[in-house]
Amino acid sequence: MFTTEQKLKERIKELTCLYEVTSLIVNCDYDDMETALLGIVQCLERAWQFDTDTYVQLSTPEYHIKTKEKGEDYVFLESAITAFNKPKGVIKVGYPSPQYKLKDFLEEEQQLLDNVCLKVGNLLERKEIKEKEEQIRRQVEQSDRLRILGEITAGIAHELNTPLANILGFTELLQERIGDDAQALKDLDKIMTNAIFSREVVKKLMFFACEMPETREVINVVEVVQEAITMLRTTLRQRQVACTFEHSKDTVELRIDKIQLTQVVFNLVMNAIYFSPPQSTISVLLESDTDKVVLSIADEGPGIPKEAIPHIFDPFFTTKPVGEGSGLGLSVVHGIVQSHQGSIEVAQNTPTGTIFTLQFPKK
Incomplete structure (x- = not known):
């Protein structure tokens, strides 16, 4: 049987644990979730009645965090972590076996564990929402950037088409007039090649700007x-x-x-x-x-x-x-x-x- 003083001491440990877990979650950096979860695991370890023998495991698809092992076999209390009503992991708190039995756990400790799992689930939900918001933001930025560039490139493509056509046309006329000057013809071929390459870039610009007619x-x-x-x-x-x-x-x-x-x-x-x-x-x-x-x-x-x-x-x-x-x-x-x-x-x-x-x- 527990004395009133012992019961009060245990309730203070549990309330302290909930307060610390809440503080960790409120101040959590979503880019460093592992640090916050490690802190939560350590809070749970201190909150149990026989804290020097307590062993805690937190497992999700992305994280597996545990405190220092106190034995080989354990008797566990456990509670599921859920996010968006789907199972996302589990937290287990154990004592070494056969030194301890299930009856050595307090009823309030199971309630504490359930509350902490609920808070961790809420943390995972908020992280997932933040990631989706960031993804949507990037998509919107990409769409805006492509729309603006589309307008710019459409103008560039139209402006370049006429001078490129003139370059190609007058180069062909020069090739006919020059006659037997091999070096000059070779240079004109280079002009033609580069002008054709530039025209292909313009075509790609027009494709990008959705200016090419579709059939x-x-x-x-x-x-x-x-x-x-x-x-x-x-x-x-x-x-x-x-x-x-x-x-x-x-x-x-x-x-x-x-x-x-x-x-x-x-x-x-x-x-x-x-x-x-x-x-x-x-x-x-x-x-x-x-x-x-x-x-x-x-x-x-x-x-x-x-x-x-x-x-x-x-x-x-x-x-x-x-x-x-x-x-x-x-x-x-x-x-x-x-x-x-x-x-x-x-x-x-x-x-x-x-x-x-x-x-x-x-x-």
């Missing part, structure tokens, strides 16, 4: 993907890279702009070729179900650095050396996919490389 019709996606890969056979052979194409059906129909879909496949496979080492394989997979078409393109290259992944669809961002990429290819792909109400995701391949996965809804 959507029901097409067989299998044929479009095969044609795009065929156009790159010479490049594949020169780089000593293989490309396989697997499809669940010979006919996969989708209402989409054929030219834009070709642009998407061409850009993604070209990127894969650029980063693929010799003797490696690019795998293209096309799957179809009742409501969507899924296209994935996987390479065996070095992969995309983790810090670059959030920016790969940003206009003018490139991981290629200066002069080897305009930084518009993936922006164009992203814009085309979004204009068709689709989605595009990037993930690491196993053991090395990158996988781009595109989904287009069937309409």
Whole structure:
């Protein structure tokens, strides 16, 4: 039997524990959750009747925290951690066995443990809400940035089209007039090549700005993907890279702009070729179900650095050396996919490389 003084002492320990746990949760840094949970575990250890023999475990899918072990076998009190009415983990408080039995725990200790688990569950809920809010904020910022850049690039594209056409036209006239001057003809060829390259950049800008007219019709996606890969056979052979194409059906129909879909496949496979080492394989997979078409393109290259992944669809961002990429290819792909109400995701391949996965809804 407990004396009144002993009972009061135990209630003070329990209230102190609840106060400390509440303080830890209120001041918790969501980026350093482990420190807060460790503090909660230590509070529980001090709150139990036989605190010098108390052992505490806190387990969730992301964290596994425990105090110093006091034995090999234990008798435990435990309570579940729930967040959004779903189980997220458990907290166990134990005494060494067979020195202690379940009857050595106090009824109030189970209530305390249940209350702490409820508070930890609320903490996990708030962390998840904050992460979702941050994700939505980034998506809104990305959409605003792309919208503004779309307006800017549309203007740039229109302004550049006329002078580029003039450069190409007058260069062709000069080639006809110069005649046999080999060096001059060689220089004019360089002008033509660079002007054509610039015109292609302008086309990509117009794709990105959604200024290119669309003609959507029901097409067989299998044929479009095969044609795009065929156009790159010479490049594949020169780089000593293989490309396989697997499809669940010979006919996969989708209402989409054929030219834009070709642009998407061409850009993604070209990127894969650029980063693929010799003797490696690019795998293209096309799957179809009742409501969507899924296209994935996987390479065996070095992969995309983790810090670059959030920016790969940003206009003018490139991981290629200066002069080897305009930084518009993936922006164009992203814009085309979004204009068709689709989605595009990037993930690491196993053991090395990158996988781009595109989904287009069937309409």
